[in-house]
Amino acid sequence: MNQQGYNPYAAAQSQFDQIADVLDLDPSVRELLRQPSREFHFTIPVKMDDGSTKIFHGYRIQHNAARGPAKGGIRFHPLETVDTIRALSMWMTWKCSVVDIPLGGAKGGIICDPHNLSKGEQERLCRGYVRQIAKNIGPVIDVPAPDVMTNGQHMLWMLDEYETIFGGHYPGTITGKPVGSGGSLGRTEATGYGVIYSLREALKALDIPVSSTTASLQGFGNVAEYASRLYTSMGGKIVAISSWDNHDQKSYTFRKKDGLDIDKMVAIKDSFGTINKEKAVELGCELLDGGEWIAQDVDILLPCALENQITTDTFEKVSKNVKVICEGANGPTAPECDELIKKRSIFLVPDFLANAGGVTCSYFEQVQCNSNYFWPKEEVLEKLDEKMTSAFQAVYRLAKEKDLYMRDAAYIIAINRVAEAVKLRGWV
Numbered sequence: 001m002n003q004q005g006y007n008p009y010a011a012a013q014s015q016f017d018q019i020a021d022v023l024d025l026d027p028s029v030r031e032l033l034r035q036p037s038r039e040f041h042f043t044i045p046v047k048m049d050d051g052s053t054k055i056f057h058g059y060r061i062q063h064n065a066a067r068g069p070a071k072g073g074i075r076f077h078p079l080e081t082v083d084t085i086r087a088l089s090m091w092m093t094w095k096c097s098v099v100d101i102p103l104g105g106a107k108g109g110i111i112c113d114p115h116n117l118s119k120g121e122q123e124r125l126c127r128g129y130v131r132q133i134a135k136n137i138g139p140v141i142d143v144p145a146p147d148v149m150t151n152g153q154h155m156l157w158m159l160d161e162y163e164t165i166f167g168g169h170y171p172g173t174i175t176g177k178p179v180g181s182g183g184s185l186g187r188t189e190a191t192g193y194g195v196i197y198s199l200r201e202a203l204k205a206l207d208i209p210v211s212s213t214t215a216s217l218q219g220f221g222n223v224a225e226y227a228s229r230l231y232t233s234m235g236g237k238i239v240a241i242s243s244w245d246n247h248d249q250k251s252y253t254f255r256k257k258d259g260l261d262i263d264k265m266v267a268i269k270d271s272f273g274t275i276n277k278e279k280a281v282e283l284g285c286e287l288l289d290g291g292e293w294i295a296q297d298v299d300i301l302l303p304c305a306l307e308n309q310i311t312t313d314t315f316e317k318v319s320k321n322v323k324v325i326c327e328g329a330n331g332p333t334a335p336e337c338d339e340l341i342k343k344r345s346i347f348l349v350p351d352f353l354a355n356a357g358g359v360t361c362s363y364f365e366q367v368q369c370n371s372n373y374f375w376p377k378e379e380v381l382e383k384l385d386e387k388m389t390s391a392f393q394a395v396y397r398l399a400k401e402k403d404l405y406m407r408d409a410a411y412i413i414a415i416n417r418v419a420e421a422v423k424l425r426g427w428v
């Protein structure tokens with residue numbers, strides 16, 4: 001998002017450049033991979049309920065498709081920026097590569113606040129978006145999915161518009177759809193569960209039982225909710241959650257030192273992850289400033305919402321007892337903080353590995369849609385666990401063998417795979 005002094009695209013390029021130096025990438029490969037291959041910027045006129053027409057700005061950015069069709073979510077946010085989308089498209093390329101699924105990276109967005117749009121206005125916005133990019137997406141080109149403040153209903157409106165334009169059924173064009181309309185069982189839980197599968201493996205590597213740990217979360221949307229559910233089912237205890245309050249336009253941290261009841265917290269949040277303050281206090285929660293999630297005396301920090309949450313300033317608040325940072329969000333850690341994390345010997349599970357459960361399950365949805373055969377939920381989650389565990393172990397093994405920081409090891413594996421695909425295709 002538009003945060004003063006922070007450019008996510010510059011951060012993504014900085015991370016890439018460091019690994020490109022380590023790998024001694026060919027200059028042409030380096031130039032190709034450090035920027036998107038295609039960008040689509042457009043306006044979307046929407047008839048509003050009051051009869052007026054409002055113009056929205058939309059984007060779809062495709063970073064690289066050497067390993068397969070581009071893949072990435074579409075987000076709605078009033079502070080969306082094109083550089084955020086560029087960065088996220090690049091991170092999607094590495095995310096698909098590190099878990100070794102045959103997809104490339106893309107991202108999309110519309111500058112809007114869906115809180116302030118009626119259901120009809122949201123539908124017309126979704127359909128207008130697809131009309132602008134229909135020729136540049138599809139099952140073998142670029143497959144969108146939900147992201148921040150978008151959901152299965154938005155995706156189904158988009159798919160319906162796409163199918164109306166091309167006159168047929170193409171369910172593999174968009175993933176994250178409702179179950180029964182081409183969606184996959186397990187997709188709702190997938191990103192959050194993937195975070196915890198990765199965390200579980202990290203704790204095994206550190207010889208720490210999950211049941212003996214405590215955690216603090218930033219965000220309480222879909223990712224954080226299902227990460228919380230799985231983590232607590234394994235015996236872990238969540239003592240704090242930071243949630244954005246749309247009404248107050250600020251975030252709050254809800255703390256309960258003896259552990260939050262996740263089912264009760266879910267019951268008092270809205271579909272955008274905003275927790276009802278009054279009801280939380282009734283449940284015994286302390287109400288703290290939104291930034292206090294990072295200062296809690298816990299074993300694990302789980303940033304699960306937006307980018308640039310762990311900065312040189314906020315890192316000073318991190319408890320000396322924190323052992324693991326597991327990045328459920330995209331780009332939650334500023335690049336300059338990696339050295340600080342290394343010095344503290346905090347075990348880091350990098351974002352594009354930790355939160356790859358969502359795109360992995362989206363890939364499963366594509367496979368199911370394209371074959372017109374759907375798997376039971378248990379099979380989906382079993383395949384997801386297997387894929388996430390295998391990816392983590394490959395990164396951890398390289399980190400141990402070469403004495404590398406986990407983020408660097410993950411990048412080396414991901415970038416190497418994409419660079420090899422680019423070379424084999426003869427693009428450079």
